[in-house]
Amino acid sequence: MKQKDWFKDRGYPHFTNRTNIRFRGKVKNYILNSENIAKHSFYPLIYKEIIQRRYKLSKRNGKVSRSHTEVKDDKIVSSKKVRKILYATHLDAHIYSYYTRKLQAEYERYISQNESLSSSITAYRKIPVANKSKFKNNVHFASDVFEEIKKRDDCVVLAFDIENFFPSLDHKLLKRIWTKVLNLKALPPDYYNIYKAVTNFSYVRLEDLKPKPSHFDEKEFAKLKKNGKNSFFSSSRELFDSGITIYKNQKLNGSKEVVGIPQGLPISALLANIYMIPFDESIIKTLYENHKVFYRRYSDDIVIVCDKSDMEDIKLFVDNHIKKINLSISIPKTEITFFEKIDGKLVCYQIVGGVKKLNRPLNYLGFEFYGYQTLLKSKNIAAFYRDMKASIKRKAKRIQAVRERTLTDNPAIFKRKIFRLYSFKGVKPRLIKNRKYRGNYVRYVYKAAEEMNSPEIKRQIRNHWNILQKTIKKYYPKN
Structure with missing residues (x-):
């Protein structure tokens, strides 16, 4: 695969000029x-x-x-x-x-040098997709975890978050x-x-x-x-x-x-990944080899799939070994999700205040995994619609200002940009002035549904076109 050029122009203003x-x-x-x-x-x-x-x-x-x-x-x-x-x-x-x-x-x-170690660290790396000329992304990483849970049926997933990672x-x-x-x-x-x-x-x-x-x-x-x-x-x-x-x-x-x-x-x-090497190695050497856990770390997000009988020992091990590199686990962000088959259906639950709460999913890399289905996190969809509406409002104000200044209007350009950013019409990637436009959030959703074989993901944004049209109608200045 062709490597990207490290010499990348950045558009932001700073204390020195951009490189001519x-x-x-x-x-x-x-x-x-x-x-x-x-x-x-x-x-x-x-x-x-x-x-x-x-x-x-x-x-x-x-x-x-x-x-x-x-x-x-x-x-x-x-x-x-x-x-x-x-x-x-x-x-x-x-x-x-x-x-x-x-x-x-x-x-x-x-x-x-250690295949198990290499496969466990997913963030900020270029990991090729098998038999394809592209790299893995969050969809693949999340799917790997969910597929492991399906294989095990009866298991528990421990999700840890490192507190104040970079600043510590x-x-x-x-x-x-x-x-x-x-x-x-x-x-x-x-x-x-x-x-x-x-x-x-x-x-x-x-x-x-x-x-x-x-x-x-x-x-x-x-x-x-x-x-x-x-x-x-x-x-x-x-x-x-x-x-x-x-x-x-x-x-x-x-x-x-x-x-x-x-x-x-x-x-x-990269430095954060390097810093975590002693911890990653300890997990692989002890927990993977002795307890056959499934371990993945995406930056400061740690996921371990294990047997229920090993849960307490593993929690203690993680806490002790994260302290050895002078970091700590965020207790409020720690999630424990149980999976088991009931009447042939893989379901999930969490223990909240000593009470078993059914259908409390595993949250990982922007997805909610229930065992029998996979969905996008609701807050991510809400953020998409919030961004859509704010963008339309800004662009509509800009169009109005141009109209008042020049007595001209070009709604076609306005709508074309909005459609490209926030609808199925922007799904197809293409070249724009020698740079590749890779699609939008809708494309990401479609690809996630396909990769995870979860059509329910695609259905979550089935109303995006109607919402887009209503928002344009609300904010776009009429003649």
Whole structure:
């Protein structure tokens, strides 16, 4: 299979400009020289928060129901999920991408020495689909777990989530395992400089870059963009002279040591996988070989399929060995789902407050598995419709503004884009200006239904066209 080019242009504005195509060769040559990287000075990152609404089960006054709020420490708080993302300047991102390519090869070499280990780690890897020229995705990974449950019939599935994964990685341990993967006694100077950059990082909050008298000037930014510069400042000196606050990573563990790496860099996911090697190896060596468990880890999501009689021992083992790499399991996010056949039908249940609750599914990688059927998570479908309606509303406002300014209108273009993004009309992949358009969420749903042989998945969005038409009718400005 053809490997993707690591030199990827990124469209976001940062403290340095995007790489001009004329200088692509020069920049590549700079990055390919390890001596340059060993002494390269990395810019501060930009920090932003991505807020995801969640409509989840929560217990209040002895009753369990779905809500946008939950109870924590006897207080009612929002259940929204806040993802903290940090991203690098364009040159720094190119460097991280190149070293991800190099280090990924070493990581694959290391884990391929144990087939059971290699097959258990699914996230952030290119795993070929058997007899096909494409790679596995979440649909395949989830399907593998569900098929294993079907084979076993009577079993229990333990789903664990690592608490504050990226912000909690121990720096010394990361360096030790990183060095081991390279089969060296110490990190080479170029790798060591990258290690320092991802552990001793600094950042500027995106909200601080909003127009302020002494900081970022929006008119100046527009002027820079007009002159071909997609950056917040014209130079590094202007950035550091602006007086804007630059924060340092100050996340401390129980021993008052700085921990954590940024989530959002091209190399972050790979380093997280490398960090988990001792834990993965312990699971394979002890639980897989002695208890014949089925183990899969997708980043910080851990799934173990085992016999009911082994459940308590395995829970204890996981908790003890995750602590050995200075991490902890999130107790509220731990799910235990039982499967068994009743009258020839595979069903599921969970124990809630000591009571057996039938039809409580296993939630994994965006799917709900009930044993006898597989569905998309309802919150994912809700997010799709929410995004659809918000996008139509935004585009309709934009069309209205254009109409008022130019006295022209082009509803065909407006609708064509919407159909491509949010309907079955955007399912077929095609080339758009030398880049492949891979389809939309509807295509993903159709492919999932096909891959999992679960037509019930496709039926979940059978009304998407009617909802789309009603939303367009509501927001599109009439003549």
